[in-house]
Amino acid sequence: MAKAITQRKDNYSQWYLDIVKRAGLADHSKVKGCMVIKPTGFAIWENMRDELDRMFKETGHVNAYFPLFIPKSFLSREAQHVEGFAKECAVITHHRLMNDPDGNGVVVDPDAKLEEELIVRPTSETIIWDTYKDWINSYRDLPLLINQWANVVRWEMRTRLFLRTTEFLWQEGHTAHATREEAMEEALQMQRVYAEFAEEYMAMPVVKGIKTANERFAGADETFTIEALMQDGKALQAGTSHFLGQNFAKAFDVKFLNKENQQEYVWATSWGVSTRLLGGLIMTHSDDDGLVIPPKLAPTQVVIVPIPKPGPEIGEAADKVMKALRGRGIRVKFDDDEKNRPGFKFAEHEMKGIPVRIGIGKRDLEKGQVEIARRDTKEKTFVPIDEAAAYIENLVAEIQNNLFERAKQFRDDNITKVDNFDDFKEAVSGSGNSEIESWGGGFVSAHWDGTTETELKIKELTKATIRCIPLDNEKEEGQCVLTGKPSGQRVLFAKAY
RNA sequence: CGGGGCGUAGCGCAGUCCGGUUAGCGCACCUGCUUUGGGAGCAGGGGGCCGCAGGUUCGAAUCCUGCCGCCCCGACCA
Numbered sequence: 001m002a003k004a005i006t007q008r009k010d011n012y013s014q015w016y017l018d019i020v021k022r023a024g025l026a027d028h029s030k031v032k033g034c035m036v037i038k039p040t041g042f043a044i045w046e047n048m049r050d051e052l053d054r055m056f057k058e059t060g061h062v063n064a065y066f067p068l069f070i071p072k073s074f075l076s077r078e079a080q081h082v083e084g085f086a087k088e089c090a091v092i093t094h095h096r097l098m099n100d101p102d103g104n105g106v107v108v109d110p111d112a113k114l115e116e117e118l119i120v121r122p123t124s125e126t127i128i129w130d131t132y133k134d135w136i137n138s139y140r141d142l143p144l145l146i147n148q149w150a151n152v153v154r155w156e157m158r159t160r161l162f163l164r165t166t167e168f169l170w171q172e173g174h175t176a177h178a179t180r181e182e183a184m185e186e187a188l189q190m191q192r193v194y195a196e197f198a199e200e201y202m203a204m205p206v207v208k209g210i211k212t213a214n215e216r217f218a219g220a221d222e223t224f225t226i227e228a229l230m231q232d233g234k235a236l237q238a239g240t241s242h243f244l245g246q247n248f249a250k251a252f253d254v255k256f257l258n259k260e261n262q263q264e265y266v267w268a269t270s271w272g273v274s275t276r277l278l279g280g281l282i283m284t285h286s287d288d289d290g291l292v293i294p295p296k297l298a299p300t301q302v303v304i305v306p307i308p309k310p311g312p313e314i315g316e317a318a319d320k321v322m323k324a325l326r327g328r329g330i331r332v333k334f335d336d337d338e339k340n341r342p343g344f345k346f347a348e349h350e351m352k353g354i355p356v357r358i359g360i361g362k363r364d365l366e367k368g369q370v371e372i373a374r375r376d377t378k379e380k381t382f383v384p385i386d387e388a389a390a391y392i393e394n395l396v397a398e399i400q401n402n403l404f405e406r407a408k409q410f411r412d413d414n415i416t417k418v419d420n421f422d423d424f425k426e427a428v429s430g431s432g433n434s435e436i437e438s439w440g441g442g443f444v445s446a447h448w449d450g451t452t453e454t455e456l457k458i459k460e461l462t463k464a465t466i467r468c469i470p471l472d473n474e475k476e477e478g479q480c481v482l483t484g485k486p487s488g489q490r491v492l493f494a495k496a497y
Numbered sequence: 498c499g500g501g502g503c504g505u506a507g508c509g510c511a512g513u514c515c516g517g518u519u520a521g522c523g524c525a526c527c528u529g530c531u532u533u534g535g536g537a538g539c540a541g542g543g544g545g546c547c548g549c550a551g552g553u554u555c556g557a558a559u560c561c562u563g564c565c566g567c568c569c570c571g572a573c574c575a
Contacts, residue, residue: 013569028567088574123575157498157573164574217575237575276575307534343535361534371534497575 033159033166043299069118074126084218162279170274183267194239203404209468221245234440235494241271291353295396307361324389414442447487449480
């Protein structure tokens with residue numbers, strides 16, 4: 001009881017940190033801005049990765065791997081791209097150490113300076129398009145649909161576990177197409193894949209939308225995004241898919257011979273999601289008792305806690321239930337660790353977000369039942385032991401569904417339509433109906449005149465940015481919330497991670 | 498990179514202002530016994546270069562200088 005974590009309403013970011021640490025997901029490493037992803041956190045990432053990988057392959061993609069290092073000159077080939085990433089690159093200048101002449105360990109050997117510095121990839125467009133140049137000659141080589149699972153480095157000023165770390169894990173898809181239409185459809189398809197993954201597996205509702213020019217990926221003609229709303233009313237960009245036009249094809253001179261025997265530049269996309277999704281997962285579902293993981297991604301879906309009394313009956317009953325659950329494809333663990341008492345285990349498994357707990361004690365067995373507790377609502381119920389597996393198979397599906405519906409309700413409740421700037425400021429800065437002290441304001445749906453100038457002015461005045469122009473937006477005449485100029489549709493603003 | 502806070506046992510902290518026995522507490526850990534249906538109790542025990550490096554002093558966790566790291570809030574960003 002004395003081990004409660006920080007409450008969301010008191011200090012939301014400390015609550016988040018407490019969960020990451022106490023649920024054993026990750027630690028700060030000794031390297032500034034980097035994290036150690038611990039086995040539990042990595043197991044969730046593996047589940048996410050496996051599902052995404054399956055979805056990528058079902059849509060025709062294959063995996064490959066490109067180098068960690070990028071020659072400095074490659075990065076500067078595409079003007080917008082280098083401008084976007086130059087400020088956050090780790091640079092390799094030397095390739096050897098030597099003993100310190102003064103006897104203090106090792107120092108960089110000044111004679112081992114690289115002729116051309118290498119950049120640790122912040123993203124791989126440049127090295128990949130330099131390679132695609134050699135792979136693509138004819139329309140018959142297209143489309144090229146490649147994904148890679150990798151780590152990347154972006155030297156950010158301020159980091160937060162999972163949400164923004166100097167090094168992070170992700171996947172980056174890089175595709176090449178013969179036509180503009182096909183590349184555009186690929187970018188949109190992958191946005192749909194991300195949205196489906198977020199909603200079906202993470203139970204995290206997202207808005208599919210288009211980024212404004214200001215928020216666009218460096219080097220893209222169009223960026224598609226999925227945006228989620230966290231419990232503190234701040235938006236999280238959860239995944240992006242870019243239509244790159246012919247920008248990289250031109251920068252790296254990637255042409256193909258079409259059916260009419262003419263040279264054409266290739267059309268491109270790139271798309272990625274990262275370990276940031278874990279931050280989104282945590283902040284979408286977890287509560288003041290700890291982590292909540294949707295069953296489809298939970299490394300352990302069901303934990304059985306024995307209430308110890310002398311005799312083998314409890315272990316036998318647990319075995320029986322475990323076999324039945326495994327027969328239904330459910331991941332179950334028996335916590336027979338004698339070191340801890342049941343009460344401790346209950347609290348611990350709740351902290352770690354295991355969706356379902358089964359308690360089995362002598363009293364239960366006398367009645368031929370087990371106790372089943374669900375993490376999402378904390379409800380407990382008793383079920384005949386022979387029906388437990390079937391009950392739980394339904395229950396995990398229901399929990400998955402409930403988590404999504406709950407998050408969707410929250411999200412929908414926190415989209416505020418405003419039509420003047422005073423209401424806009426109130427929506428973004430006010431505490432609304434939330435108890436959370438650092439409440440971000442949720443999504444604000446408002447008219448915008450379409451200019452970057454207005455977007456930046458609003459950001460300066462309120463710290464809210466345009467998260468996206470929703471894809472399924474209704475056309476609606478109105479006036480820009482700041483300038484009063486005519487606008488044909490609303491866009492979604494929010495303070496963002 | 499600016500502002501604020503913090504580095505003392507695995508974790509969380511007290512002690513630092515005002516220098517002085519052997520640096521203390523809770524949790525965790527080890528041993529034993531009793532326990533076990535919501536974070537067990539008792540007894541005994543182990544564990545510290547007080548962030549690092551200099552300096553002042555008879556004497557430094559405590560004072561001074563420099564450095565490093567982390568957290569929070571900004572600016573930047575996935």
